[in-house]
Amino acid sequence: MPSSDLPTLRIIKADQLPASCFEPVDPQAREQALAMIEDVKANKEDGLLKHAWRLGDLPSGDRKYTVTRDELRAAFEAAEPSLQGLLERVAARVRTFAEAQRASITTVSTEIEGGAAGQQVVPVSSAGCYAPGGRYPLPSSVIMTAVTARAAGVGRVVVSSPRPSPVTLAAAYVAGADLLLAVGGAHAVAALAYGLGDALAPVDLICGPGNKWVTAAKSIVSGFCGIDMLAGPSEVLVIADASADPQVVAADLLAQAEHDVEARPILVTPDAAVIASVNRALQSQLETLTTSEVAIPAVQKGFAVLVGDIAEAVRVSDRIAPEHLEIQTADAQAVGESCANYGGLFIGAHAAEVLGDYGAGPNHTLPTGGTARSFGGLSVFTFLRTRTWMRVDDAHAAGTMISDAKRLGEMEGLFGHAAAAAARLASAPNGTGSPSKRDVSTKRWDTTSDRLHFALPKKGRIAEKCLQFLKASGLEYDRPERVDVALVRNLPITLVFLPAADIAKYVGEGNVDLGITGEDIIAEAGVSVEREMALGFGSCRLSLLVPTQHASARASDYAGCRIVTSFPEVTRAFFAPLDAAAGCATSIKFVSGSVEAACKLGLADAVVDLVETGTTMRAAGLCELETLLETQACLISNPHSPHRELIAKIKARIQGHLDSTKYRLGQYNASRAILPQCVRITPGKKSPSILPLEDPEYVAVSVMVPNKELAERVDELIAIGATDVMVFQIQNYR
Numbered sequence: 001m002p003s004s005d006l007p008t009l010r011i012i013k014a015d016q017l018p019a020s021c022f023e024p025v026d027p028q029a030r031e032q033a034l035a036m037i038e039d040v041k042a043n044k045e046d047g048l049l050k051h052a053w054r055l056g057d058l059p060s061g062d063r064k065y066t067v068t069r070d071e072l073r074a075a076f077e078a079a080e081p082s083l084q085g086l087l088e089r090v091a092a093r094v095r096t097f098a099e100a101q102r103a104s105i106t107t108v109s110t111e112i113e114g115g116a117a118g119q120q121v122v123p124v125s126s127a128g129c130y131a132p133g134g135r136y137p138l139p140s141s142v143i144m145t146a147v148t149a150r151a152a153g154v155g156r157v158v159v160s161s162p163r164p165s166p167v168t169l170a171a172a173y174v175a176g177a178d179l180l181l182a183v184g185g186a187h188a189v190a191a192l193a194y195g196l197g198d199a200l201a202p203v204d205l206i207c208g209p210g211n212k213w214v215t216a217a218k219s220i221v222s223g224f225c226g227i228d229m230l231a232g233p234s235e236v237l238v239i240a241d242a243s244a245d246p247q248v249v250a251a252d253l254l255a256q257a258e259h260d261v262e263a264r265p266i267l268v269t270p271d272a273a274v275i276a277s278v279n280r281a282l283q284s285q286l287e288t289l290t291t292s293e294v295a296i297p298a299v300q301k302g303f304a305v306l307v308g309d310i311a312e313a314v315r316v317s318d319r320i321a322p323e324h325l326e327i328q329t330a331d332a333q334a335v336g337e338s339c340a341n342y343g344g345l346f347i348g349a350h351a352a353e354v355l356g357d358y359g360a361g362p363n364h365t366l367p368t369g370g371t372a373r374s375f376g377g378l379s380v381f382t383f384l385r386t387r388t389w390m391r392v393d394d395a396h397a398a399g400t401m402i403s404d405a406k407r408l409g410e411m412e413g414l415f416g417h418a419a420a421a422a423a424r425l426a427s428a429p430n431g432t433g434s435p436s437k438r439d440v441s442t443k444r445w446d447t448t449s450d451r452l453h454f455a456l457p458k459k460g461r462i463a464e465k466c467l468q469f470l471k472a473s474g475l476e477y478d479r480p481e482r483v484d485v486a487l488v489r490n491l492p493i494t495l496v497f498l499p500a501a502d503i504a505k506y507v508g509e510g511n512v513d514l515g516i517t518g519e520d521i522i523a524e525a526g527v528s529v530e531r532e533m534a535l536g537f538g539s540c541r542l543s544l545l546v547p548t549q550h551a552s553a554r555a556s557d558y559a560g561c562r563i564v565t566s567f568p569e570v571t572r573a574f575f576a577p578l579d580a581a582a583g584c585a586t587s588i589k590f591v592s593g594s595v596e597a598a599c600k601l602g603l604a605d606a607v608v609d610l611v612e613t614g615t616t617m618r619a620a621g622l623c624e625l626e627t628l629l630e631t632q633a634c635l636i637s638n639p640h641s642p643h644r645e646l647i648a649k650i651k652a653r654i655q656g657h658l659d660s661t662k663y664r665l666g667q668y669n670a671s672r673a674i675l676p677q678c679v680r681i682t683p684g685k686k687s688p689s690i691l692p693l694e695d696p697e698y699v700a701v702s703v704m705v706p707n708k709e710l711a712e713r714v715d716e717l718i719a720i721g722a723t724d725v726m727v728f729q730i731q732n733y734r
Contacts, residue, residue: 006286007296008279009253009267009304014316017305024230024369030216033186037220040190044197051187057162058183066200067169067180075169083167085691087174090358091143097361098151102380107492109450114398117390118450123153123383124226126201128192129177130208131161131168133184139171144363145208145378146175152383158203160188184210186217193221207378209234209365212262228382229367229375233262236353237322237342239313239335240269240278244328248349249274250281252326255354257298258291265302266322268313275304314338321372324353343372395424451492452643454650455506455515458484458497462538462633466516469535470495472657472732473650491646504529504636513641514650519631520610524567529636532651536658538633540612542567544574545622547599547606555626560584564591564604571608574628596620653732660730663704668717668725671698681716704730 040047049065052058058065067075076084109118129145132138142159149157159177161168162184172180181188181200189210195202206218207228218227236256238249253265267278282299286292307313310329317325321341328349329335336347343366346353357364365378392398402424409418456470457463470477477495479486484497496512501524503517508527520542522529544555558575559582565571568590575586591598596616598604610631611617611624635654637647663685670678678701679688688703705713705727714725 004283006283007299008282009265009275009299009302011275011304011306014305014307014312017316017320018303024371025216025219026212029212030219033189033213033216034220036186036213037190037193037217040187040196041194045199048183048187048191048196051185052183055162055185057185065182067164067172067182069173069178072169072173072177072180075166076173079166079170081692083170087139087143087167087171090140091147091174093361094143094147094363095151098148098363098380102151102153102384103490105381105384106490107450109492112390112392112398113401114394114396115390115392117388120387120389120450121384122387123155124204124385125154126156126158126203126205127154127383128181128203128206129157129159130184130188130192130206130210130214131159132210132214133162133164133168137165137168139167140358140364141208142168142171142177143175144365146172146177148363148378148380149207149383150176152380154383156201156203158192158200160184160192160208162188184214186213189214189217189221193225205383207365207382211260228365228378230371231323231365231368233264233368234259234324235264235266235322235368236324236326237266237268237317237320238326238328239310239317240267240271240274241310241329242271242274243330244274245349246274246277246281247285249278249328250285252353253278253282253299253302254285254289254295255352255357256324257295257302258289259294259298261294261297262301263298265299266320267302267304268307268316269304270307270309270313272306275306278304310335311338317342321367321370323366323368323372324356326351326353341373343367343377392424399425451494452514452641452646453494453496453512455496455498455503455512455517457500457503457517460500462500462516462518465535465537465633469516469654469657473653493646493650507636507638510638510640512638513643514635514637514647516633516635518633520567520570520629522634522636523570523629526569528639530639532635532637532647533655535633535635535654539631540610541624541630542570542608542628543611543624544626544628545596545607545609545611545617546625548621548623551623551625553625556582558586558606558625560586561605562587562589562603563606563608564589564595564598565608566590566592566595567608570628574608596622656732660733661707663706663730663733664710665702665728665730666705666710666714666725667700667702667728668722669693669698669700670717670722673697674720674722675699675701677720678717678722681720682713704733
């Protein structure tokens with residue numbers, strides 16, 4: 001067909017916007033979808049298969065409509081390595097963005113009168129992720145939905161896609177799907193929402209884009225289960241001025257038009273010449289577009305709005321609330337910031353909407369049909385539930401709040417409500433809710449609540465290193481000067497900075513859940529704590545130190561003598577058997593510092609003190625006679641803490657940091673001919689990561705190398721012909 005015969009965008013004014021722009025659910029499609037849903041609800045598997053056979057999802061008579069996790073894995077393993085790498089890279093980008101979203105919302109609590117209240121943020125248990133499977137496979141939709149569900153913490157993920165191609169199956173595996181339902185349409189939505197008896201359990205939430213029957217079905221089941229949004233046929237709106245490249249604008253309009261004959265490309269501009277040039281570009285590109293059979297009807301449904309200025313263009317866009325909004329103007333950032341209603345915003349000529357489609361990070365499942373005025377796009381928040389709670393521990397302190405609830409119940413005529421509140425007032429000793437005596441005890445203070453309390457040394461030999469562990473663990477907090485308590489912003493943790501000598505006691509008695517201190521402090525405190533892990537720094541010895549002229553003496557010679565130390569309990573335990581054997585009592589005195597000076601000042605015959613390098617000991621004229629214990633910094637916890645899951649998370653992050661300091665990440669290129677030798681030289685922790693390069697004879701190798709072996713391994717790689725060798729520091733490793 002000559003380009004001059006191909007369609008263009010019809011031109012309208014702002015007051016002529018079609019009503020169909022604002023109708024998310026097609027009435028006829030809803031009527032048809034409802035009949036299919038009722039059939040599946042009533043007849044379960046037979047109802048599903050009837051429509052799957054009728055619509056060509058499955059060959060007639062074929063009753064296999066699910067693909068297991070093992071079958072998804074097989075499809076992935078059968079794919080070309082380049083396709084495997086593509087799917088894994090896209091999934092990683094989507095996962096990174098989704099995990100950042102998840103970290104932005106957390107469990108919180110606050111004090112209320114007489115108690116506490118808060119929120120818990122938890123995922124739904126199961127989700128159904130719909131991916132269209134019409135004219136072309138859409139593995140990107142599988143990844144966008146299922147990866148995001150997994151990042152939110154959803155336990156069971158079912159993907160639904162009709163006539164799934166091998167790449168769709170591989171994408172479902174990479175995205176973490178447990179099962180794939182190989183049917184689509186309204187009947188698939190019904191199966192996900194209501195289940196199929198023993199064959200398929202219902203899900204808590206359904207998400208993902210689809211055609212008008214899928215959108216209609218989601219609107220029907222909404223309320224019985226959750227849905228993300230009403231995402232119908234794709235739409236893109238481009239705000240452009242004379243600075244825009246008409247070829248680029250036309251390409252972006254057609255990129256959405258080729259999705260579906262019902263898709264809608266829209267141009268809004270104050271310049272009639274822009275419309276004319278974009279229409280010419282559309283005709284030219286449609287002439288060679290292989291998907292023009294789909295795109296042409298979509299262009300015929302699209303339109304161009306000629307407005308007075310960019311401000312009016314923004315008002316038109318906000319009224320339409322498009323799924324995708326592109327800004328291609330001279331001041332694109334400012335124009336974009338002035339727009340209020342859209343699913344996804346793409347600012348500037350280089351921010352192609354297709355980059356959002358194919359996994360730059362933000363999700364491509366977005367609201368259509370004007371629903372962006374009240375809904376956002378798919379995200380981890382779609383799969384999360386906010387659960388609130390409250391607790392009243394002290395009816396005295398809550399007296400005013402309870403009285404207010406009673407009065408409001410009476411005012412609203414809900415006397416059962418008022419009576420329930422009054423019952424709490426009656427339980428107070430004076431029957432009024434007003435305290436007869438102020439409670440000044442701290443025993444009722446909630447020091448555990450839903451926040452983990454983490455004690456760290458406020459100063460001393462291990463304090464600075466502890467701050468590095470906090471940073472490596474990703475804990476974000478602000479600590480005002482001279483304040484020893486800090487709230488972590490991104491996890492329910494309170495940091496408490498204490499004298500190192502007190503930390504073991506606080507942890508052992510349950511005042512805090514977790515702490516970092518030395519083995520010597522733990523031994524001296526004599527409390528029961530859980531030793532979570534040794535941290536590998538602050539290593540030293542607690543030793544019996546004597547004047548150098550007595551270097552040949554034995555420890556038993558000091559039984560009954562005067563000993564000065566900062567560790568009296570450990571010292572008593574050491575001398576107890578010596579005293580028993582000698583039939584005497586050693587005098588043990590406590591000093592808080594400068595222990596090594598006690599002998600020269602005549603206060604002690606010997607001292608028990610920490611020795612790291614021995615410099616201070618030798619300067620005081622002392623030598624080590626016997627080591628009582630070896631010590632280093634360690635992470636400890638209260639064995640009865642209710643926050644074991646969070647303790648395990650912090651422990652894993654710290655361990656990752658410790659492991660990362662032992663390795664460097666090496667990257668290099670090598671020919672396939674020398675690859676076996678390279679792998680022998682750098683085997684890595686488990687095995688190297690090997691990716692193909694554009695030259696099929698070469699690969700890129702990424703591998704962890706122990707610090708102690710790094711220089712030698714690099715020399716060996718260069719010697720056999722490896723090139724472009726780079727070494728990077730590892731921030732964290734799990």
